[in-house]
Amino acid sequence: MAVVKVDKLARSVAEGPSLMTGSNPTKDWMDVPVVFKPGNYAYTTKPEKLEYLDSQQGVSFPNARVWNPEDEDWKLPENWKEIIINGLADRLDKFRSLKIFMDCCVRCGACADKCHFFLGTGDPKNMPVLRAELLRSVYRQEFTLAGKLLGKMAGGREMTTAVIKEWFMYAYQCTECRRCSVFCPYGIDTAEITMMLRELLHSVGCGINWAMEPVANSNRTGNHMGLTPQAFKGNVDFLCEDIENLTGIHIEPSFNRKGAEILFITPSADVFAEPGLFTCMGYLLLFEAIGLDYTWSTYASEGGNFGLFTSNQMMKKLNAKMYAEAKRLGVKWILGGECGHMWRVVHQYMDTMNGPADFLEVPKSPITGTVFDNAASTKMVHISEFTADLIKQGKIKFDKSRNSHVKATWHDSCNTARAMGLLEEPRYILDHVVDNWVEMPENTIREKTFCCGSGTALNTDEIMELRMRAGLPRANAVRYVADKHAVNMLACVCAIDRATLTTLMNYWNPDVQVCGLSELVGNALIIDGEKRAENLDEGLRTMVF
């Protein structure tokens, strides 16, 4: 198949360099080497993290070492090329989707201008088609007859250290948000190509610490933060004290309680970092209001699964822990909090990795009797599905005026929107808990939502500039509704969003705050026996001394 458009897509149409700066390269994309400099790459994995992970069963993270992307020599293992080519061969054999994605792209360019990294940088290698081409060119060279015979003429190229460096640069300038896939006529999941690139890079010891340290922590203590069971419980108890001060409601949640009906799992950031804390207070209030028989787990104390951003074996292992804990505690089903990628793993991979979870029951709300058939196989229900059902069945009451400080807009988090189709439930909840909320422009919401720009373990501070430019398309749409409708709150259902959109708004729209949906639910929820403090001008995030 002839390579028709990639060169054209990638070449600047500029007629001459800027007079003032001389910028504006016009070379062919394959001839433009990547340049690593502070701010455009995330720090590499600490050797001790990798050595620890490599010592664990079921996963492989070899070639731990100290290395710096800015150095010429990356200290790759001697047989690095063999490792990469064999690794690619293995994956082509194992994953039929990868083989199809390598072959079926016709370079139509439909995805080219849909990636937030491309839109924020103007770098052609951030066009999904070209990012995939970074791998596809090696595939052609090594695994297709045309490539073997004709090399570059057939769109192939030699696997060199320059290619490895290019992979490292662009596999970590993709948040696997899958917006491009929505527009691909062939449904190529470019996120899975990024996943393969990252796996291959890990095989030669090239990864980023912000992904691997949370993975190591999660593997060891059950959550990204590395919180011990005592610390995890302590944080939740602390939130309960805050709730009592604010609302007069006394809550005593249970932990690791065998025989509870439901296991509740949420990202650990919800029990630890602002503004997730307020979302967590929302969960606690809701469960108290309806008298839910549930337990927290200090072992499955993390909904997030950075394994998704790392390797399929790691993803499988971290996902399995949630189900192992559900089995150990003997619960009937799992209720999941406001996480993004946890839901992609559960909806798209869990069933074939660790499922079906036959030892659990098809989730049935103990309050309304609603059976969640959509979760019949995974046995895991999203908090928004659960809450929307409670509202629909009239089991909870709200006082919207308690959210009168909020003029909200809704950010569809990539994974819940595109990977599980959670589009209507959050909107239904918003309708019931706030007086005022508005939609962002049509091509920036629902399936076409723009990523926060910092997903897939890119939410680290050393690449702040990269995150801000990648988040521009999202922030730009928020600015529109902030200017037009005086929106002051960006609501979402993802822990990474809550953290990273806060930072993104600080840069682009400082008057807009970020919250989880359950925070707004908790603010407005009317509970028997409550004694809300007066002047809760900011709901659950009001500081009370």
Next chain:
Amino acid sequence: MQLIEALKKKRKEILSTWVDRTLDSYTSSGFFKRSTDRFANPVGANIREGLSKLYDLLLGKADQKEMMEPLDKVLRIRAVQEFTPAQAVAPILELKWVVKQVFSADKELRPLLTELDSFDCDVDRAALAAFDIYTVCREQLYKNRVSELKSGRYILTDSGCASTLNRQGQESIPKLQ
């Protein structure tokens, strides 16, 4: 013809060249120039809007305060892209060159080339203000980094939690071969 009148008459041509040259500073600029959807193409649309408004304000001899908003629209974007400070601010100064190019190509306007001193000064002032904005944006980036550290999100890495103890003696963990 009076200078301001000429600048108004040639507005479309000058702006078109100016915006195109600014967007040419991106490696693959075709889409940025082509798409007029401000949500699908935030870089192209914001830069076009910002420079257009700035041009009109320059012609209207507007107060520098008024120029901050359109300048912010352009510089807030360029401050987080892979430009040096000079490259980020350069497009503002390039307006002078664009105006001279357009006037030079028109016999009727050529005499006005000698009258551009005052306009050039206004552009320079806008460029200096742009540099102020650039600096504010960069400072905001560093504030963002600090506030993430303060908020505790950094504990995802480098944490001093109890499990840190597990790191001790890690050398003795046998490797799987």
